[in-house]
Structures are given as structure tokens and as C-alpha cells.
Amino acid sequence: MAQRGRKKGSDGEASRALLLRIAADEFAEHGYHETKISTIVRKANVTQPTFYLYFKSKEAIFGELEDLFRARPASLTVGSLINEELDGFTLPRRIEEGLTEVLQFFKDHRSLARIGFCLSPAAAEVKMQMAERIEAQLREKGAADYFHSNVDAGIVANGLVGMIERLATTKLWTGEKTAHELANDIVTILLYGLRRKTSVQ
Amino acid sequence: MAQRGRKKGSDGEASRALLLRIAADEFAEHGYHETKISTIVRKANVTQPTFYLYFKSKEAIFGELEDLFRARPASLTVGSLINEELDGFTLPRRIEEGLTEVLQFFKDHRSLARIGFCLSPAAAEVKMQMAERIEAQLREKGAADYFHSNVDAGIVANGLVGMIERLATTKLWTGEKTAHELANDIVTILLYGLRRKTSVQ
Amino acid sequence: MAQRGRKKGSDGEASRALLLRIAADEFAEHGYHETKISTIVRKANVTQPTFYLYFKSKEAIFGELEDLFRARPASLTVGSLINEELDGFTLPRRIEEGLTEVLQFFKDHRSLARIGFCLSPAAAEVKMQMAERIEAQLREKGAADYFHSNVDAGIVANGLVGMIERLATTKLWTGEKTAHELANDIVTILLYGLRRKTSVQ
Amino acid sequence: MAQRGRKKGSDGEASRALLLRIAADEFAEHGYHETKISTIVRKANVTQPTFYLYFKSKEAIFGELEDLFRARPASLTVGSLINEELDGFTLPRRIEEGLTEVLQFFKDHRSLARIGFCLSPAAAEVKMQMAERIEAQLREKGAADYFHSNVDAGIVANGLVGMIERLATTKLWTGEKTAHELANDIVTILLYGLRRKTSVQ
DNA sequence: TATGAATGAGGCTTCATTCAT
DNA sequence: GATGAATGAAGCCTCATTCAT
Numbered sequence: 001m002a003q004r005g006r007k008k009g010s011d012g013e014a015s016r017a018l019l020l021r022i023a024a025d026e027f028a029e030h031g032y033h034e035t036k037i038s039t040i041v042r043k044a045n046v047t048q049p050t051f052y053l054y055f056k057s058k059e060a061i062f063g064e065l066e067d068l069f070r071a072r073p074a075s076l077t078v079g080s081l082i083n084e085e086l087d088g089f090t091l092p093r094r095i096e097e098g099l100t101e102v103l104q105f106f107k108d109h110r111s112l113a114r115i116g117f118c119l120s121p122a123a124a125e126v127k128m129q130m131a132e133r134i135e136a137q138l139r140e141k142g143a144a145d146y147f148h149s150n151v152d153a154g155i156v157a158n159g160l161v162g163m164i165e166r167l168a169t170t171k172l173w174t175g176e177k178t179a180h181e182l183a184n185d186i187v188t189i190l191l192y193g194l195r196r197k198t199s200v201q
Numbered sequence: 202m203a204q205r206g207r208k209k210g211s212d213g214e215a216s217r218a219l220l221l222r223i224a225a226d227e228f229a230e231h232g233y234h235e236t237k238i239s240t241i242v243r244k245a246n247v248t249q250p251t252f253y254l255y256f257k258s259k260e261a262i263f264g265e266l267e268d269l270f271r272a273r274p275a276s277l278t279v280g281s282l283i284n285e286e287l288d289g290f291t292l293p294r295r296i297e298e299g300l301t302e303v304l305q306f307f308k309d310h311r312s313l314a315r316i317g318f319c320l321s322p323a324a325a326e327v328k329m330q331m332a333e334r335i336e337a338q339l340r341e342k343g344a345a346d347y348f349h350s351n352v353d354a355g356i357v358a359n360g361l362v363g364m365i366e367r368l369a370t371t372k373l374w375t376g377e378k379t380a381h382e383l384a385n386d387i388v389t390i391l392l393y394g395l396r397r398k399t400s401v402q
Numbered sequence: 403m404a405q406r407g408r409k410k411g412s413d414g415e416a417s418r419a420l421l422l423r424i425a426a427d428e429f430a431e432h433g434y435h436e437t438k439i440s441t442i443v444r445k446a447n448v449t450q451p452t453f454y455l456y457f458k459s460k461e462a463i464f465g466e467l468e469d470l471f472r473a474r475p476a477s478l479t480v481g482s483l484i485n486e487e488l489d490g491f492t493l494p495r496r497i498e499e500g501l502t503e504v505l506q507f508f509k510d511h512r513s514l515a516r517i518g519f520c521l522s523p524a525a526a527e528v529k530m531q532m533a534e535r536i537e538a539q540l541r542e543k544g545a546a547d548y549f550h551s552n553v554d555a556g557i558v559a560n561g562l563v564g565m566i567e568r569l570a571t572t573k574l575w576t577g578e579k580t581a582h583e584l585a586n587d588i589v590t591i592l593l594y595g596l597r598r599k600t601s602v603q
Numbered sequence: 604m605a606q607r608g609r610k611k612g613s614d615g616e617a618s619r620a621l622l623l624r625i626a627a628d629e630f631a632e633h634g635y636h637e638t639k640i641s642t643i644v645r646k647a648n649v650t651q652p653t654f655y656l657y658f659k660s661k662e663a664i665f666g667e668l669e670d671l672f673r674a675r676p677a678s679l680t681v682g683s684l685i686n687e688e689l690d691g692f693t694l695p696r697r698i699e700e701g702l703t704e705v706l707q708f709f710k711d712h713r714s715l716a717r718i719g720f721c722l723s724p725a726a727a728e729v730k731m732q733m734a735e736r737i738e739a740q741l742r743e744k745g746a747a748d749y750f751h752s753n754v755d756a757g758i759v760a761n762g763l764v765g766m767i768e769r770l771a772t773t774k775l776w777t778g779e780k781t782a783h784e785l786a787n788d789i790v791t792i793l794l795y796g797l798r799r800k801t802s803v804q
Numbered sequence: 805t806a807t808g809a810a811t812g813a814g815g816c817t818t819c820a821t822t823c824a825t
Numbered sequence: 826g827a828t829g830a831a832t833g834a835a836g837c838c839t840c841a842t843t844c845a846t
Contacts, residue, residue: 033234047807125282155386156369166363185356193394435636472778559787560773561766568765595796650811
């Protein structure tokens, strides 16, 4: 960052950050194995040894990107309803807000999100934790008042996680929908279902 | 074809099938790049040239597995509602049946499904087509009578595809749920939502 | 040859001969290394083990073809002038006759000739021997009366061999010239040269 | 470029040139298929990946050698008689000069010449073009004054090409003759023939 | 901080060739 | 005489990674 009189106007931190950014894009677009260190350094206009000056290995830089994803604000754990009194009006809003935040983060950090949420072997763990937190909240004392009990919360939670991944891929990252729109749609579907209210049941 | 008591290793069709099965499992578990031909043939108790007796290349066997997945009965296209009079009672059943079939196929052909639906580069296309078909059916004349119109059918369709992938991974392939249970849960969630009917809206 | 009641109407000798003929063509057209046993047997409609029933190895069948070439009638050694009284009239005729025979053999056994005279590692030896015999005849007692002595016989002999190879390739095997025409042209050039007689020298 | 006393193995251009030179010799001596990359790199005292640092593939380095051969000075096209007034004295000299140049180049770049003129699949084309150029010159206006017309120029041209190849192989590259001597002999033979002038015709 | 040059390790693939029937 | 099935041996190539400057 500081411009401490280096030649070429770029210092180590800059190179490092550049490599990291390019690596993120490459990994996100081509996956781990199809991404070559040689490609990353070429796009960053540095040489291969320079890469190893900043990162111990290919695995290391990938791991660092995973960490960057996981280090997102904790608030992003969908719907932190815990310890609050929620009624039928605010509950949906709260869930939607949480979802919006997550999706907005995905949109703002597309490559990071693809790596940490879709590509990484650790993504399974990440999604599992997300699902677990959601599930816990669906089971929260009080939530039972507003939700059916005839569907397994684990199914709902994982279903939601699956929807997030798929809709991020097909609607958010394509620019077809904003984070807010998507969150709104998801909440509407999940809370009220597709069935017309007027239909017999 | 006839299995006339041949000695070990003298039935080519069997070797081929064995290789294909092992390859499916390896690809499904480790992905394309981490799967080594050397591992496949070792597990099949043959040598590497034998592999090339039956498959042109690593890519070729992977492609064949993709094809095997794509060649699943066309009936498996979720919910073929087309050309039928559907009322509020039968519609959900029909959707559930279609879903059950798909999920049962996924369960019966786990490795194939993981390859064709999750790992393959062509999986994106496969899922897109599935989503498109679902979307088309949601828009069918008549369907509108039973469904809300305040949610984008494209969102629902892709959300469903995402749910299928995630729930297959976490609930079906782990043995936690049967195809039928899962289909039932998904339909319930999507049609009726989580909200208690008695709550105010 | 004899049709001794074999099934499929082909006996061993027939298979062997067929393989040999196909191998000759393949080697001639594609060279030793680019010719695959698998191709030969496929074209002969037999399996690989059958090949090894008749030939010890790829080298062996190639060697056999070399031998077939080398076993051509000894008379084909260009211009056997030896032990004859030759005058200025008959000498050119004799040379031409010898050349014609060689070229006719080349034309009749194109693949064999390409193998034994052009492709084989032993072709060097074959051409050397041909050149040596020619050279010896140019030096024969008596020949000196008709030939210049200001050109090395070794040069002439090897030059002739080179001409034969090149002209067989470009004029004989393309069908542009007959063996006779070619032999005539070669003799004319070598004996009388290109220079017009009327020119000053 | 500057050879600033670098330590062993630290000059890429040198490594490349070394590999190229060794490869030329290996190809020239053993042919394409019998030449192994492993041999080339062993002789160059580098490892196999180093080879691929400088050449894309085995085919590529071979092609580069072919190109080096083809890139010889254009003056080397035998006998550029075009656009000059040639009489009976100078014509033979000119032809001889051209031939000498070609043969000298062959002698100075033996491996390259063997590759580009004898071994390469493209050698056929190379020789054809050389023959065509020679043929064209034999047909040049004016040339007819000095040459017989009773022999096909195409035969002469290809015969000459064949002589060049064979004599380079047996007399030039063995050190038995110099380029100049050979050129002189060839011209003498072709222009004046072997027949004594004093003989009857 | 940066690099030109080099390499260890390991994968994919292709042959000619043989075994057991 | 013939074959379906299998293999030993070996080559080409690519990659992440490091050495020496």
C-alpha cells in the first residue's frame, strides 16, 4: 500500500494482492486443477518464483482464498433470530434481511464465494454449518408457533442452502436478479408455498 | 454375452463393465483430476493397457459415464404434467411422483448421478434443462389456477433443482431419507410453505 | 494355394501371403514405424496372434520383405557387361537393357522396391553394392576405350544410382514414364550429355 | 545475448541452441522415431522438462530443424541463370557455381541437410521444388541453344536432384570429395556425357 | 523484491507381443 | 489354424516447485 520508493511503483504487498485477486478469478472460473500457477503469474506480470515468495504453494493460496470467504462478517449467517421475540410480522423480514446480506456478499465477492461455497472441498463443511445454523433457528423456541411441524427442519434448512447455491449461480451471478429480489422470492416461496390460498386443501 | 464359465479375466465385456463401475465410483468420490487411471486399473486388477483396450482415453470413459447418466428414462423429467387435466388433488401427487422417480434414480445410481449432475462440466447444462422443463410445466395452462403468480417460475424451478442437488447429497446419499420421503417433504414445503395456516398474514 | 478343405476357404499359406502383401504396401506407404501391426492385421481380416503365427516379429516380416527384394534375379544388376566384347554400338544398348530390367522390376514390385531400395536401413548397403558393380563395369578392360577418363567412375556409378532412385519415385511410380523410356533417357543423358554437339567445347 | 560469465546451465539461449544441435545430429543419424527426447536431453546434460521449456514437442523441434534447412540463402537454388546472357563458356561455370553452393551448404550443415533433404516427410516437396526450378531454367529461352532437346528436361532435373542426394551421402559426407570437386564432376558428366568425343556415334 | 533457468515427480498413452483356450 | 483378452516396456509431456543470482 505505502509507496516506499520501490521501483516500478509496485511493492510486495501489491504483487501479493494482485496474485490473490487473479488467482481467485482463475480458480472461480476454471476450478482448482485447471488453474495453472503459470497462468496466474502470467496474468499478474510476475514470474513463478515471485509467486512462491508470497505463497507457500498452490494449495496454500487456494486455502487462503477459502479463509477469506469464511472470514466474512458473522452477521452473514442467515437469520440470526436468536434471543429475540419475533412475531408473525417481523420474522419473515428478519429472515429476508439475513438472506439478503448473504446474497449481497456473494454478489460482491463472486469469485470468493464460488471458491468457498461451491468449489472448495471444504465447501461441504461450510454449507453444512450454514444449514445447521438455519436448522437450529427453525427449531428455536418460539419459531414453532409460526412454522408447520410436519416438515423436518433439516430438510428445510438444507433445501434452503441448495436454493441459495443454485440461485446464486443462475440468477444472481448472471445479473438477472439482485440480492434483495432473490431473498424476497426465496422467503415468499418458503413461507407461503406455491399453492393459491383460495384453493381447497 | 453368455457367461460360459470362462476363466478369470477372459471376458472382455465383464472387464469393461468392471472398469466402468470402478471409474464411476472413483470419479464420483474424487473428481476428474484426482482420479488416476492407475488407480482404476489397480482396483480392477488389470494393467493399464487393458484400460485402453476398452476406452479411448480418460476423457472418453468420463464422457461415457456422463452419457449413461443422461440416458436415464425420459420419464424422469420431473413432473410431466403436460396434456393432462390436473386438479388440486392430483397435481401435488403427480409432482411428487416425478420427484420420487428422479430421486430414486439418483439413489440407485449414486456415482452416475454425482458425475452427471454435480461434477461434470456438462452438469450445468443438465441442470439448466431440468430447470427449464420444470419452469415450462409451472407455466402450463391450467397450472396457473393452482399456483401463485407472485413468484417467478424461473426462481421456483431453479430453487427446486438446487434443493434436489443439496438434499440428494445430504439426505438421500447418506441414507437419512428415502427417495419417497424426500420427494414428499420437498413437495410439501414448496406447495404449502412453512407458515402455519392459522397465522395471520 | 491348394484348397485342402479348410473352412472359410483360406488356409495358412494364404493368410501368410496376404499378410505379407499388405505389410509390404503399408511399409512402403507409411514407413516402418508408422506402420502398425494392428493395421496390417485389420486389413488382412485376421487377429494379432495370427500374425505371430506366421512371423516372429515386426522386424522379421520387414526383413522378409527386404529379402524378397534382394532375391530378385541376379541379372538385374545393371549392365552385366563382363566377359563380352562390346563396341560402341552395343555397349549403350546393353546398359539400357540392364537399366530397363531393373526399372521394370521396380515398377512391377513397387512396394518391395520402395522397402528394399529406399526405406530399409539395409538399402544403403544395397545401393552401395549396386554402385560398386556398376563402377566395376565402368572400369572393365575395354570400357576405357569408350568412356572419358576425366570423371571418377565412382561418381558416375553413384550418380546413376541416385538418378534411378529419384526417377523411379517421380517418374516411374507416378506412371509418367515406362521403364523403357526412363532407361533410354538415362542412358542418353549419361552417354552423350546435354551439350549440343555443334557447340564449341 | 551478452555472455557475462554465467555459471553452468544458466544461459537459456545456449541450452536451446545445444538441444537444437544435438537433436539435429540425433535425428540425422537415427531418424525421427528412433530419436528419443530422453537421449537428446541426456546428451545435453539437462532434464526432460528443460526440453519442453524450449520446444513445444518432439514434432516441433523437428519442424524447427526443417525450417532451418529451408531457410538457407535463396541463392542456393541451383543455377540461377535467369535474366542473364549466357554463352557456351559461362553457362557451365554458372551451373557449377550453383551446385557448389548447394553442396557446400550440405557439407557445412550435414545434419540439417539430411533432415530437410532426406528424412523429413517434407523432403519430397523440397526436392520437387528444387527439381522444378532446375527444370524451369533448363527450359529458359536461350538455354535451348546449348542443350539437346531430345531429353525431357524433367528427367534431367530430377536425375540431377537424385545425383545430388546420392553423391552428398556417399561422397560429400564421407569426406571423399569436396563440394567443388563434386559439382565439377556432376557438371562434366551431365554436360558432356561419358562417351569419348572421338568415338563414332 | 525479483528472476532466468532448471528439475522431481508423476500422469497418460501406445506399441509389439503373448497367454490360454 | 485361429482368437479374445491381456500385458511389459517404454515414450511423451505437464506441472508445481526450487536454485542461484
